[in-house]
Amino acid sequence: MTGEPAIAVTGLVKRFGERTVVDHVSIEVARGEIVGFLGPNGSGKTTTIRMMCGLLTPDEGEGRVLGHDILHDQRAIKREVGYMTQRFSFYEDLTIEENLQFVAGVFDLPREAVASTLADLGLTSRKGQLAGSLSGGWKQRLALAACIMHRPKLLMLDEPTAGVDPKARREFWDEIHQRAAEGLTVLVSTHYMDEAERCHRINYISYGKLITQGTVAEVVRDAGLTTMVLEGPRIAEAQRMLRSMHGVEQVAPYGNSLHVIGRDGPAVRKAAQTAAEATQSKLLEAETSLEDVFIQLMGASQDNMQ
Amino acid sequence: MSTFFSWQRLRTIIRKESIQMRRDRITFAMMLGVPLMQLMLFGFAINNDPKDLPAALVVPVQDRYSRAMVTALELTGYYRFTHPAATAAEAEALIAAGDVSFVVTMPSDFGRRFERGEHPQILIEADATDPAVASGAINTIGTVANEALLREARTEAAMAENQATKVDVVIHRRYNPEGLTQYNIVPGLLGVILQMTMVMMTAMALTRETERGTMENLLSMPVTPIEIMLGKVLPFFVVGAVQVVVVLVAARLIFGVPFAGSIWLLLLGVFVFVMALVVLGYVFSTLARTQMQAMQLTFFYFLPSILLSGFMFPFSGMPTWARWIGETLPLTHFLRLIRGVMLKGADLAAIASPLLALTGFAIGFTLLALSRFRQTLD
Numbered sequence A: 001m002t003g004e005p006a007i008a009v010t011g012l013v014k015r016f017g018e019r020t021v022v023d024h025v026s027i028e029v030a031r032g033e034i035v036g037f038l039g040p041n042g043s044g045k046t047t048t049i050r051m052m053c054g055l056l057t058p059d060e061g062e063g064r065v066l067g068h069d070i071l072h073d074q075r076a077i078k079r080e081v082g083y084m085t086q087r088f089s090f091y092e093d094l095t096i097e098e099n100l101q102f103v104a105g106v107f108d109l110p111r112e113a114v115a116s117t118l119a120d121l122g123l124t125s126r127k128g129q130l131a132g133s134l135s136g137g138w139k140q141r142l143a144l145a146a147c148i149m150h151r152p153k154l155l156m157l158d159e160p161t162a163g164v165d166p167k168a169r170r171e172f173w174d175e176i177h178q179r180a181a182e183g184l185t186v187l188v189s190t191h192y193m194d195e196a197e198r199c200h201r202i203n204y205i206s207y208g209k210l211i212t213q214g215t216v217a218e219v220v221r222d223a224g225l226t227t228m229v230l231e232g233p234r235i236a237e238a239q240r241m242l243r244s245m246h247g248v249e250q251v252a253p254y255g256n257s258l259h260v261i262g263r264d265g266p267a268v269r270k271a272a273q274t275a276a277e278a279t280q281s282k283l284l285e286a287e288t289s290l291e292d293v294f295i296q297l298m299g300a301s302q303d304n305m306q
Numbered sequence B: 001m002s003t004f005f006s007w008q009r010l011r012t013i014i015r016k017e018s019i020q021m022r023r024d025r026i027t028f029a030m031m032l033g034v035p036l037m038q039l040m041l042f043g044f045a046i047n048n049d050p051k052d053l054p055a056a057l058v059v060p061v062q063d064r065y066s067r068a069m070v071t072a073l074e075l076t077g078y079y080r081f082t083h084p085a086a087t088a089a090e091a092e093a094l095i096a097a098g099d100v101s102f103v104v105t106m107p108s109d110f111g112r113r114f115e116r117g118e119h120p121q122i123l124i125e126a127d128a129t130d131p132a133v134a135s136g137a138i139n140t141i142g143t144v145a146n147e148a149l150l151r152e153a154r155t156e157a158a159m160a161e162n163q164a165t166k167v168d169v170v171i172h173r174r175y176n177p178e179g180l181t182q183y184n185i186v187p188g189l190l191g192v193i194l195q196m197t198m199v200m201m202t203a204m205a206l207t208r209e210t211e212r213g214t215m216e217n218l219l220s221m222p223v224t225p226i227e228i229m230l231g232k233v234l235p236f237f238v239v240g241a242v243q244v245v246v247v248l249v250a251a252r253l254i255f256g257v258p259f260a261g262s263i264w265l266l267l268l269g270v271f272v273f274v275m276a277l278v279v280l281g282y283v284f285s286t287l288a289r290t291q292m293q294a295m296q297l298t299f300f301y302f303l304p305s306i307l308l309s310g311f312m313f314p315f316s317g318m319p320t321w322a323r324w325i326g327e328t329l330p331l332t333h334f335l336r337l338i339r340g341v342m343l344k345g346a347d348l349a350a351i352a353s354p355l356l357a358l359t360g361f362a363i364g365f366t367l368l369a370l371s372r373f374r375q376t377l378d
């Protein structure tokens, strides 16, 4: 039992009408792992997660979640998985406490569960407030608290920190890591690079296809990108020059510096050198960031689509 | 905890639905206010005993008897002869156009035959499309006519003493031969009111969750279709019960509708009817994708069920095809049941067939709802 991965799905396909929204996606997540699920808007993250927690029926593919067949044992999956939807989907016309009581009732949890969750959240004094009147960040916290209340073995979080302030985000990730250490498995979709870097492994999906997966270091290494950084007062000029130069695939300004990125290492170095000399900028080679890798991947898969 | 049904989960859903129902102030007020309003509106419109209704008199020869007749009828307060000297053709056009509610016709030899002691006839045609309009006026006419003519005859001292009821008053209720009365309407109103709120409210049950995005969360939890269905329809039994009490009390106290049969039999019928209604609403809810569509479905169903159930027009007066449609509507069977119990004092055996039909609807709709329920977001 413990040897079996928490998630093992292969070849998932989902079509909406003519469009194939998820195209043969296979994902494996070991128990106790925190896995990031990344990809541009509309790439099929939410759809994939819904298929894995039994909310959508895949058109093709099969798999097991916590050892239960995703096609036939949805009810068992629902009991053991905590799913936090992308959009707040608790009842806005119920109070915080009533929402938690509803979840507790459905999962047949003891009465104390609600009180202790309220205390953990620090919401005991505001328990009578309607959920709809909470701020965005608090709604997220409530939703998270509600979906871990029944002590699931697997958490599927769909952009749980969208619109949450940095401190709350930090606390959220601390909590996730702590629970993972206790054995909880987490699959979390996000658009934030720093969050991706906090995951043990990441999966990157684009246009419904799984493009790459592995640890952050592996993903960066596999991308095979070279990144050169120019620094100086005239980088705007350098940027214009570099745009049209051979081997340069991305040019991105960061404050006073400019990142020049491409797969062809020697060509990128040469181009950066030329531009640096022309604009009297300082030149150095840098580590490629995950974000640069993703931008590269997005561009590449768009080319694939044509 | 059982996989397919748990009281615990059902209780949880009922509790949640009841809280939401209470918080939705306007809807909640409507559920209790609308029935009262409808009852008053319909009830009084029908109970109203209108006076001074326009009438036409067709009489070839104006004599003292016809004049006495007009005076007497006008004195009752019901009739106002706007066309005291119409021809038969004119009168026909007037009543067809609705310009007059009555046409009183006296034959040309009326006076002569009356004096001779024969039984002359007066024909009164009433526009009974709205039975409430016609009933009061018609009820009084026989006595009024006789008294008037006798008085007229006596002043002339021409006739003997034994001339009571010498005139035959023939009444034709035009357009609505059965002549419904409020006794018929108020029990029917209970059916219409229940149907209105029960079906409309439950039709929103699932579409509201879908539209607010809470469906995704609900479905991601281990609740089963039957729990969701029961959890969403059962709270409406309380609302229905309140409406039943309101209407029955009003029927008795305000409209004086007699209650001939057993209250328990009536409540049994109402219970089965409400069950069929809430589940029907829930079926609509599984068919519609938005609250707007649910509303439209509900109204699509309302119109035939008001027109073809025998609420508005007598069932027996409808063509066969319309009666067949009527048979497929729960309201039709409920009307038979409630009119049977309330007005005719029917016993269980007498209402067995509508009761069975309603039970059939409830079971059928339940199966339909459960088979239609989408357990995924597909």
Ligand SMILES: Nc1ncnc2c1ncn2[C@@H]1O[C@H](COP(=O)(O)OP(=O)(O)OP(=O)(O)O)[C@@H](O)[C@H]1O
Residues within 6 Å of the ligand: A016, A021, A039, A040, A041, A042, A043, A044, A045, A046, A047, A048, A086
């Ligand atoms: N029920 C549906 N019917 C039709 N198309 C759908 C449906 N649900 C999703 N889609 C389409 O499928 C595609 C993938 O959607 P999905 O929500 O899975 O993307 P995502 O990766 O979660 O995007 P985001 O990062 O914006 O949340 C989108 O183009 C969306 O329009």
Ligand SMILES: [Mg+2]
Residues within 6 Å of the ligand: A045, A046, A047, A086, A158
């Ligand atoms: Mg999404």
